[in-house]
Amino acid sequence: MSTLRVLVFGVFAFVLLLTSCDDYFKKKEVRAPLARVGEAYLYKEDIANLITSGMSKVDSASFVSNYINSWASRQLLLSKSKINLSEEKLKEFDALVANYRTDLYTRAYKEALVSQGADSLITQKQLEEFYELEKENFKLKERLVKIRFIELPKTFLNKEEVSKSLKNFNPDDIVYLDSIGVQFKKLHFNDSLWVTSSRVLEEIPAITADNEDKYLKKSQFFELEDSMAVYLGKIEDVKQVNDIAPLSFISPTIKQVLLSRRKIDYLRKLETEIIDEAIRDKEFEIFTKNE
Numbered sequence: 001m002s003t004l005r006v007l008v009f010g011v012f013a014f015v016l017l018l019t020s021c022d023d024y025f026k027k028k029e030v031r032a033p034l035a036r037v038g039e040a041y042l043y044k045e046d047i048a049n050l051i052t053s054g055m056s057k058v059d060s061a062s063f064v065s066n067y068i069n070s071w072a073s074r075q076l077l078l079s080k081s082k083i084n085l086s087e088e089k090l091k092e093f094d095a096l097v098a099n100y101r102t103d104l105y106t107r108a109y110k111e112a113l114v115s116q117g118a119d120s121l122i123t124q125k126q127l128e129e130f131y132e133l134e135k136e137n138f139k140l141k142e143r144l145v146k147i148r149f150i151e152l153p154k155t156f157l158n159k160e161e162v163s164k165s166l167k168n169f170n171p172d173d174i175v176y177l178d179s180i181g182v183q184f185k186k187l188h189f190n191d192s193l194w195v196t197s198s199r200v201l202e203e204i205p206a207i208t209a210d211n212e213d214k215y216l217k218k219s220q221f222f223e224l225e226d227s228m229a230v231y232l233g234k235i236e237d238v239k240q241v242n243d244i245a246p247l248s249f250i251s252p253t254i255k256q257v258l259l260s261r262r263k264i265d266y267l268r269k270l271e272t273e274i275i276d277e278a279i280r281d282k283e284f285e286i287f288t289k290n291e
Contacts, residue, residue: 035068037075042068110267118266122255130254131247138245138253143197145216149204149233150177151186159230166232167221185229191236194249204231 033041047067051060082090131138150166152159162180165173174189181187186203197216201207206224207215215222220235239246247254278284 040075042071122258135244138250139242140245144194144239146191146236148189148191150184152230206231
C-alpha cells in the first residue's frame, strides 16, 4: 500500500473515530411524556400544533386536560377491544386498516403523477366533437334564459329613462347605464350568458315559480315591484326543459368529463408500465403450479 493511500486511510479512520465518539458522547434526548396508557405514551409535541396562539393559559390548560382524557379513553378502549374481540374480527380489522393505508398512499401518489404527467388542456374542437356525439344526453332539467336586469331602490327617481335604456340597450344606452350604475341595487348586463331560471328567481324575488312562465319568455320586457325594490328586465333568449343544453352552458361539465376520462386512461397506462417495468427488473413475478 502506498504512503498516500495509508495516509488517506488513516485520516478517514481518525475522522470516523471522532464522529463515532461524538455520537457516543451526545446526550440522548429525553422526551417527557404527558400521559401513558400501557405501552402507549402521549408527548407534548403530539399536541403542540393543536394549541393556537389565541388561547389563554386557562383555555390551553383545559384543552390539554380534555385532550389527554380523550386520548386515554381511546387507548383504553383500543386495548380492551384487542382483548375482547375475536381473533377473526381483529384480523378483519387489521386487513381493513392495511388496505386503507395502502389506498391512502397510492391515491396520493397517483394524483401527484397525474398532475405532473396528464395533459389538462381541452381544446374547443374536442368540446364540440364530444358535444355533437353526446348532445342527446344533455337535455335540460330546467329553463335557461339570457337576461339583462336592474334592481332599483323604490325611491329611484328616473326609472322611465333607465327602463328605456335597458330595453333598447344600444351603445349610448350602455354608456348611460354604466355611468349611473352605482345607484342600482343590482345589475346584470351580460345577456350573452345562459342563466338557470332558479338563479333568476333567487336574484329577482318578484318572479316566482307561479309566474315565471309569464315573464321568462323570449323578447319579454318586464317591470316588477315588491316591498323591497323595483325590478327591470329584458329576456333575450330562452331554452325550455328537455331542450338540448347550449354548448356554452354545458362546456364546463364536458370539460370535467373529458379530463376524468383522460385521467383514467393515463392511470391505466401508468399501471401497465409499472407492472411491465417490475417484471423486466424481476421485481414482480407470478408463480403458477406445475400440473
